[in-house]
Amino acid sequence: MKRSTTLTGIGVSPGVAYATAVIVRLDFPDVPDRGIRSSEIESEVERLHEAVAEAVESLESLRARVLERAGEEESRIFDAQILMVQDRDFLAGVETLIRNNNLSAETAYEFKALEYRELFSGSAKAHLRERLIDITATQRRVLHRLTGWEENEWWSASLEDPVIIVARELPPGVTVQLDREHVVGLVTEEGTRTSHAAILAHSLGIPAVMGARGALDAIDDGMPILLDGHAGVVYVQPTRAELEDIRARNSRWHRLELELEVGVSEPAVTPDGKSVTLLANVDLPEEVEPAIRYGAEGVGLLRTEFLVTGRADLPTEDEQTTYYRRVADAFRDHTVTIRAFDLGGDKFPAAFSAPAEANPFLGWRSIRVCLDQPEIFRPQLRAILRTAADRKVQFMLPLVTGVEEVVLSREMMQEEADALRRAGIRAADDVPLGVMVETPAAVLVADHLAQVSDFFSVGTNDLTQYTLAVDRGNAMLSRRFITYHPAVLRQLKQIVEAGARYDVPVSVCGEMASDPILGVLLVGLGYFELSVAPPSIPLVKWVIRRVPYAVARAAAEAALMAMTAEEVAEIVRHHMDPHVDLELLDPTGALSGPQDSATLPRT
Ligand code: PEP
Numbered sequence: 139m140k141r142s143t144t145l146t147g148i149g150v151s152p153g154v155a156y157a158t159a160v161i162v163r164l165d166f167p168d169v170p171d172r173g174i175r176s177s178e179i180e181s182e183v184e185r186l187h188e189a190v191a192e193a194v195e196s197l198e199s200l201r202a203r204v205l206e207r208a209g210e211e212e213s214r215i216f217d218a219q220i221l222m223v224q225d226r227d228f229l230a231g232v233e234t235l236i237r238n239n240n241l242s243a244e245t246a247y248e249f250k251a252l253e254y255r256e257l258f259s260g261s262a263k264a265h266l267r268e269r270l271i272d273i274t275a276t277q278r279r280v281l282h283r284l285t286g287w288e289e290n291e292w293w294s295a296s297l298e299d300p301v302i303i304v305a306r307e308l309p310p311g312v313t314v315q316l317d318r319e320h321v322v323g324l325v326t327e328e329g330t331r332t333s334h335a336a337i338l339a340h341s342l343g344i345p346a347v348m349g350a351r352g353a354l355d356a357i358d359d360g361m362p363i364l365l366d367g368h369a370g371v372v373y374v375q376p377t378r379a380e381l382e383d384i385r386a387r388n389s390r391w392h393r394l395e396l397e398l399e400v401g402v403s404e405p406a407v408t409p410d411g412k413s414v415t416l417l418a419n420v421d422l423p424e425e426v427e428p429a430i431r432y433g434a435e436g437v438g439l440l441r442t443e444f445l446v447t448g449r450a451d452l453p454t455e456d457e458q459t460t461y462y463r464r465v466a467d468a469f470r471d472h473t474v475t476i477r478a479f480d481l482g483g484d485k486f487p488a489a490f491s492a493p494a495e496a497n498p499f500l501g502w503r504s505i506r507v508c509l510d511q512p513e514i515f516r517p518q519l520r521a522i523l524r525t526a527a528d529r530k531v532q533f534m535l536p537l538v539t540g541v542e543e544v545v546l547s548r549e550m551m552q553e554e555a556d557a558l559r560r561a562g563i564r565a566a567d568d569v570p571l572g573v574m575v576e577t578p579a580a581v582l583v584a585d586h587l588a589q590v591s592d593f594f595s596v597g598t599n600d601l602t603q604y605t606l607a608v609d610r611g612n613a614m615l616s617r618r619f620i621t622y623h624p625a626v627l628r629q630l631k632q633i634v635e636a637g638a639r640y641d642v643p644v645s646v647c648g649e650m651a652s653d654p655i656l657g658v659l660l661v662g663l664g665y666f667e668l669s670v671a672p673p674s675i676p677l678v679k680w681v682i683r684r685v686p687y688a689v690a691r692a693a694a695e696a697a698l699m700a701m702t703a704e705e706v707a708e709i710v711r712h713h714m715d716p717h718v719d720l721e722l723l724d725p726t727g728a729l730s731g732p733q734d735s736a737t738l739p740r741t
């Protein structure tokens with residue numbers, strides 16, 4: 139009998155949720171080894187193909203449901219799965235095992251599936267992670283049918299009651315499919331604040347705690363759980379006192395939320411008159427509406443990977459043009475900054491055969507893929523040029539490490555602009571081209587980059603990862619992933635200075651800007667344009683309107699002299715304390731950067 143316990147993790151998406159747990163296990167069912175007689179071979183082969191046909195049918199109906207609920211783009215994730223489940227080579231392999239080894243359909247299928255998983259999870263582990271999870275999902279589907287196990291359509295079933303999903307990890311492809319009406323919270327054992335699933339949960343406004351180790355042992359299906367996505371705490375079978383405590387804090391939050399609502403129409407100006415522009419990070423089409431509702435003055439980062447990941451094919455130029463135009467139209471007079479496909483790491487389209495790499499995050503990714511694969515990059519450049527003919531968009535390059543990447547990208551853009559002109563297709567001659575400063579190399583040559591770029595946007599997620607050599611997705615290292623580390627702060631300062639020297643506008647689009655306290659620290663460092671997750675806009679603005687710029691600047695100056703991140707946290711809290719309710723905004727008392735679940739103090 140499991141008892142009332144408390145788990146600590148990382149609060150990656152704020153908000154409180156109280157609901158029953160639905161445990162999600164992406165495991166294979168138990169498949170008993172079963173041999174068959176030669177006379178049974180044909181019927182087993184037939185059973186295999188029937189199970190595959192049923193799996194295709196259920197995927198198609200899921201696709202239709204997601205299409206209705208979330209839209210065309212998101213439903214495409216199933217196209218890839220429908221192709222995977224019918225993979226001819228794979229099924230021929232299973233059939234051969236049935237025929238040559240007299241194995242039952244499920245035994246043969248599991249055998250082959252394990253072989254495939256081995257293949258994908260070997261040296262290419264992180265690289266093909268998302269794809270592997272898709273493959274596994276489809277294989278589980280067929281095995282469930284062959285073994286007669288009940289299939290758990292947890293993520294997209296039309297759930298009746300509000301639930302909190304508890305899982306070891308949630309790949310972004312799956313997060314997209316969640317029934318957002320009923321999934322009111324997420325708890326995972328893996329993942330960190332800057333893992334892509336966390337960013338998505340935050341963008342979608344689903345309270346989430348990640349890196350909650352031991353969650354699957356402590357929580358059973360159907361147990362009531364209380365989740366505090368701000369403090370990063372999960373109360374399993376909460377006590378009455380815990381419920382009351384969180385209710386009290388929640389009511390303070392609600393009061394604040396009412397103030398935030400009022401503040402949406404007010405400008406983001408500090409009490410001493412410094413204006414800050416708040417833009418939105420948009421990862422999925424459905425975030426456009428809340429971004430506008432919360433008063434975003436444009437899009438500082440339009441992630442485009444969702445057009446690619448989990449899908450069977452690459453998006454066409456026309457399809458991209460339609461999407462970019464749609465987003466630009468929604469923001470009318472404001473600028474939308476579109477980012478080049480940030481592929482690699484764990485993000486690749488299913489159809490793309492990426493090489494296996496020992497260190498994918500130090501490997502063939504982002505701008506490197508764009509420059510090496512013109513068939514991916516050029517249609518995107520054309521779509522952006524076409525959009526820019528009559529809309530305000532700009533383009534930025536991820537993971538830049540040197541001037542030549544920008545120069546080459548600009549040349550390719552120019553070639554595509556010329557080609558469009560020759561073909562008589564309406565398009566802009568040029569689009570402002572910016573650089574995401576998210577590698578220490580880019581910081582060190584920021585003065586050079588400034589001379590070939592139209593703007594800088596700082597990606598603090600990757601900049602922290604590469605500066606501190608800490609994998610942003612590794613929950614075990616989350617205590618060490620500190621965006622306000624002195625080594626990161628010094629670089630943030632250098633970037634502002636390089637921008638000012640060459641008159642290149644600078645902004646921040648990493649998650650650090652979405653944190654209200656750290657957002658103010660960024661203002662103090664000289665960043666007056668912040669691009670944040672849409673649900674964070676009101677709170678970031680509220681804090682900006684309360685902390686004088688002079689205070690933010692003093693905090694930043696002192697923080698730049700600090701020897702340790704802990705000192706930085708102390709300095710920032712000391713400066714902000716007279717102006718905002720820190721207990722509410724920073725309940726863990728350690729600034730809200732990712733922290734180690736083991737050392738997080740209880741609130
Ligand atoms: C970043 O690295 O800070 C960033 C904004 O990009 P992403 O999180 O998509 O890598």
Ligand code: MG
Binds near residue numbers: 536576597599600
């Ligand atoms: Mg990045």
